[in-house]
Structure formats: structure tokens, C-alpha cells
Amino acid sequence: MLDLLHKRHAPLVVSLLSVVFTAERPSVPVADAHTEIGDALEQLRAAGHGDDLPVGTARELCRQWSDAGWLVRHVLEDDVEVYRLSAHAVGALEVAGRAGGTRARVSQSRVRTLLDAVERLAQDADPDVLVRLARLDSEIRRLRAEVARIERTGAVDEVDEEQLLEEAENVLHLVRELPADFARVAESIKAMQRDVVTALRQDERPTGDVLREYLARGEHVMESTSEGRAFAGALRLIGDPQRLDELATHLDVVLRHRFARRLPAPQRTELREIGRRIEQGLDQVFTAQREASYVITTQVRNHDPLRDRQVDELLRDVMTGLQAWVPDARRGQSVEPLRRLPVAEVDHLRQTAGDLRPPQAPAPLSDRDDDDADVSQDEVRAWGGPRYAELDAHLAALADGSGEVDVAAAFRAAPDAMRRPVDLLGLLEIAHRYGMTETGEVAYVDAVRPDGTRRRFAFEGVTTTAATASTTEETHG
Incomplete structure (x- = not known):
């Protein structure tokens, strides 16, 4: 992430990635991404900014960004290759968005969030039963006093709009961290998938042990990484449809309040799209989990050590040939393609079929006395x-x-x-x-x-x- 933000052309890269990849379109086909980025570069050159642009076409720039770990190439089920932002790129875009948007302030809402988090941590870490009961009794008394006051007065204390704006900014600050977190979980699952397949291809352990261990990891891929375990814990909270419905109801109440009109339009849109962004993040992680399970299971079922070694040897031969050819090759030099496979050199093939007749006649059938048969011809018919x-x-x-x-x-x-x-x-x-x-x-x-x-x-x-x-x-x- 820091490498992206410290590049010479970081403002251009961040701007292009934020325009091409949005919350509504987290993945873009490779051809469409090349076209859109190429059009943007052409518009910048036409506006007189050609000297400030990096050298290379849109395809070359995307390849550089992919090699740097900012873009991830992915093949969908319908054999369509797409680009997705890596977790580092998502984090860089979030940092740039916060820097260009409303600045986070040390407000009452942020301090209260911190205090509530510390209090919850202390409650979960303290195993003392008496302390827990005393804390619950205090909370019950406070809530009963609040209920009695509302029943007596029939009114609810209104919160100042400035405080509501601070709380809304705090919510948006927390929400902006979610896309990068979801992307990190998905990438950790893909990294685990690559590790499993690599270890399986090395074939250094008995096949039975490999099958048992890696099939189990394929079935429980979410528990195989620290990010996955953290996500599984959070999923128990945000994965409940009832909680998502309650979240939508709460957001609707917030957006209908008069203080929401003081929020800029982009921030109101962010509040309205919180539920959908959570669902998109969940879908991203679940997709990575399904693909990892499918790849690992397929590799285990179709694992052939001999064939894998042959493929590795062939790839090494290709790389050796390229290393020997590239130093003497000139830029733009044409390569004669292999139009047909080489013909095997066989000295002689048989041109006549073998004699299908047996070398000797079969042995004669033994004589049988039909008088001893206990089955009549009519019964046979x-x-x-x-x-x-x-x-x-x-x-x-x-x-x-x-x-x-x-x-x-x-x-x-x-x-x-x-x-x-x-x-x-x-x-x-x-x-x-x-x-x-x-x-x-x-x-x-x-x-x-x-x-x-x-x-x-x-x-x-x-x-x-x-x-x-x-x-x-x-x-x-």
C-alpha cells in the first residue's frame, strides 16, 4: 500500500483505479479495463498532460500494476478474465479517500466508541462472576431509571445535531475500513490455496497423508488462516439476516432525520449503501472460499506426480530455451511459429497383417450319448x-x-x-x-x-x- 502511495505517478494511479473500480463494480473484465484506462490516458494527453503520464500503453500499465501487487487477475466460471483490486490497493484508495474527504476529528462519538470497545474487552476478559453480576445489576438499574423517566415525562431527550453529525462521520470512518478487510480475508484464502497446491505438487509425503490433510483443509478453509478465523467470528454477527434487516431499518431512520440533510451527498450515499457493501464483501470472501475448496479438491483428485514432474520439466526446458534466445534477439524480431508437430523417425512399420488362422486345428469334440440326456428337445425349444x-x-x-x-x-x-x-x-x-x-x-x-x-x-x-x-x-x- 505504501509503495503505491509513494510512487511518482501515485495520484494518477489512485485516480484511475478509483474511477474504474467502484463499490458497484468490484471486478472489471481485462479488455474493458484496458479500454477504459486507455481512453482516460488519451483524454489526459489531449488536455496537455502528456509529459506527466507514465510511458506505456494501458495494457502495459495494467501488467505493471499486477506485478506490483495492486491488481489481481482472476478467471470467472464462464472463462472471463477480470481484474480486481488487491487488499493493498483497496487500502491505498481508502487512505486517499479519507485524505481528500472529511477529516476525522477527536470527537465525543470516536472517544465513546473507544471507551465502549475497551469496556467490552474488559468484560470479555474478566472471568469474575460477581463482578459480572454487579455490572449487569448496575446496567439494569440504569435502564429501569431511564424507562421510568420516559414514562413520567413522555419525552425523549433530543441529541444535538452537531453530535449526530460527529457520530455519522465516525460510522463512515468505520465503514471505510471494511472493503480492505474483506479483500485481505479473500487474499489470505487464495494464498493458503496456493500453498496447499504447491505442497501437494512437491509430493514429498505419502499420498494417503496428503489426501487426508488437504481434503480436510479444503473443507475447513475458513479456519486455516488468522484472517479467516477473525472473519468467521465477525460473520456470526453480520451474517445474520435479522441483523442486516435491523441495520437497514436503522439506516433508514438516520437518513430520514433532519440532520442528514446537512451531510454531503456522497456521505449520504455511503450511509445508504452500508448494507450492500457488507453483502458484497461477504460474497467476495465466500467466492474465494468456494474457489479454493474446488481447486484443492480437484488437485487432490487429479494429482498425478509423474505427469506433474513432466510438466515441470517441460516448463523448465521452455524457460531455458527463452533464456538462451532472448539475449541475442532484437526488439520486434519475428519468431517462426511451430506450424506442425515433429514427425517421429520410425525405421520400419509392418505393412502386412498377421495370419489370423490359429496355428493348429482345435481339438475334436468329445462324443456324447444322447440317450443319457434328461432334457427333451421340446423342453429345450x-x-x-x-x-x-x-x-x-x-x-x-x-x-x-x-x-x-x-x-x-x-x-x-x-x-x-x-x-x-x-x-x-x-x-x-x-x-x-x-x-x-x-x-x-x-x-x-x-x-x-x-x-x-x-x-x-x-x-x-x-x-x-x-x-x-x-x-x-x-x-x-
Whole structure:
């Protein structure tokens, strides 16, 4: 943050970043950011400020800011690359905004905020039960006295407008710290994600230990960093929808008070947008948490040490080649692209297929005495496949005047010898071949096996045209 504010062109950089990135647009597509920053630079040059501008195009400036840690490149789920302000850049913009806006004063509101915070800290740190009870009794007596006074007088003491303005400025001062805090939490989660993936790729530990530890860290990523733990504690307060509703109600009361008209328009807008800025910060942190969990889980599932080492070796070869080529290269020198992959040098490939015939004839089948068989030929045929000829003739016999026949009704009307499960499949096959129409209803039929057992089947009812079902037995040959 200090590096950004102490740069020679810090006023220009802070102004451009504050114009491009706003509370309503925390992330900007890379192409849009380059275009908007380029347009702003062109307008400054046209106004005669070209000598005070940094050298380079908008793309080069954004790359420099990204290398300096002021911008963060991020790829969304729809493969759109965007820029986001880093926590350091957000903090620099907040410092610049406070310096250019209303100056914070040592007011009653700020001192009271400090005293209340110290009192709350002391209460949370003191484990003495008697002290806690005495403090609560004192608070109860004070509140009861206030209730009795209001009931007796029927009036509430009005606060001076100057004090209300001081309290409003104190609230705005506190709110301006939130975006940088949310950004730091999101960046700490991303840093933890990079550490986990790097440690996983090094493959210095057994795979089982890596899987157990890093899957657990992926599931509990919010508790893995100090910033994340602090955010999780604050989330229990601001993450409650009821508290956010109460916050909106309180802000509405403040903005409707007459003292709010004395606030500048930007400050009234800041007060009105407090709830939305909190929701945007929460969404930023939750998005970083989901992405970190997804990346870590994907890396663990798809981790291949051999492939990772091959990729690392390939990247090192590329970097070595670039280091050898860059010193002798000239600015603007063209590079011949690799238009096709190199062809493998193979001395000889087989040009004839192998002999598919076995080297020797199979052994002859052993003789079997059929007289000893305990299964007759009729029984074997009864357990065989569908009897297409008989089924076709049965459909033709049941066809009505229009030639249509319901397959389920035809199966129910068939004799037991043609009501086997395979015969149902045969009927459906014939109906499909001749063209069938779905009835939209579920049909139930009972099939009979050769041994007498029954099986109920359900299928979508269909009808077929039996006019073309008068094929002969040779057709089904």
C-alpha cells in the first residue's frame, strides 16, 4: 500500500483505479479495463498532460500494476478474465479517500466508541462472576431509571445535531475500513490455496497423508488462516439476516432525520449503501472460499506426480530455451511459429497383417450319448427365443378393421406357450419394425415361463398396424 502511495505517478494511479473500480463494480473484465484506462490516458494527453503520464500503453500499465501487487487477475466460471483490486490497493484508495474527504476529528462519538470497545474487552476478559453480576445489576438499574423517566415525562431527550453529525462521520470512518478487510480475508484464502497446491505438487509425503490433510483443509478453509478465523467470528454477527434487516431499518431512520440533510451527498450515499457493501464483501470472501475448496479438491483428485514432474520439466526446458534466445534477439524480431508437430523417425512399420488362422486345428469334440440326456428337445425349444412366425400370425388375427392392434392386449390374449417373457420382447420387436404408436399409458402384463412361474412386466403401452404384419414365416426366417 505504501509503495503505491509513494510512487511518482501515485495520484494518477489512485485516480484511475478509483474511477474504474467502484463499490458497484468490484471486478472489471481485462479488455474493458484496458479500454477504459486507455481512453482516460488519451483524454489526459489531449488536455496537455502528456509529459506527466507514465510511458506505456494501458495494457502495459495494467501488467505493471499486477506485478506490483495492486491488481489481481482472476478467471470467472464462464472463462472471463477480470481484474480486481488487491487488499493493498483497496487500502491505498481508502487512505486517499479519507485524505481528500472529511477529516476525522477527536470527537465525543470516536472517544465513546473507544471507551465502549475497551469496556467490552474488559468484560470479555474478566472471568469474575460477581463482578459480572454487579455490572449487569448496575446496567439494569440504569435502564429501569431511564424507562421510568420516559414514562413520567413522555419525552425523549433530543441529541444535538452537531453530535449526530460527529457520530455519522465516525460510522463512515468505520465503514471505510471494511472493503480492505474483506479483500485481505479473500487474499489470505487464495494464498493458503496456493500453498496447499504447491505442497501437494512437491509430493514429498505419502499420498494417503496428503489426501487426508488437504481434503480436510479444503473443507475447513475458513479456519486455516488468522484472517479467516477473525472473519468467521465477525460473520456470526453480520451474517445474520435479522441483523442486516435491523441495520437497514436503522439506516433508514438516520437518513430520514433532519440532520442528514446537512451531510454531503456522497456521505449520504455511503450511509445508504452500508448494507450492500457488507453483502458484497461477504460474497467476495465466500467466492474465494468456494474457489479454493474446488481447486484443492480437484488437485487432490487429479494429482498425478509423474505427469506433474513432466510438466515441470517441460516448463523448465521452455524457460531455458527463452533464456538462451532472448539475449541475442532484437526488439520486434519475428519468431517462426511451430506450424506442425515433429514427425517421429520410425525405421520400419509392418505393412502386412498377421495370419489370423490359429496355428493348429482345435481339438475334436468329445462324443456324447444322447440317450443319457434328461432334457427333451421340446423342453429345450420351450426355453428358446421368441417364436416370430406364430407371434406375427397372432397379431394379424387380432387386428381390427383399421388394422391396429394393441400389443399388451395381444400378449394377454395369447396362449400360455406364447406368453413367455421372450415372446413379449418378440412382440415389441415386431411392433417396432412395422411402426408403433405410444398410447401414453403404462401397460401391465403377466408372463408365464415354461416351468409355470409367472412374472409381471410394465411398459409404455403401444399399438402397431397389423396390415403390414401379414408377413409370412419366410420373412422372419
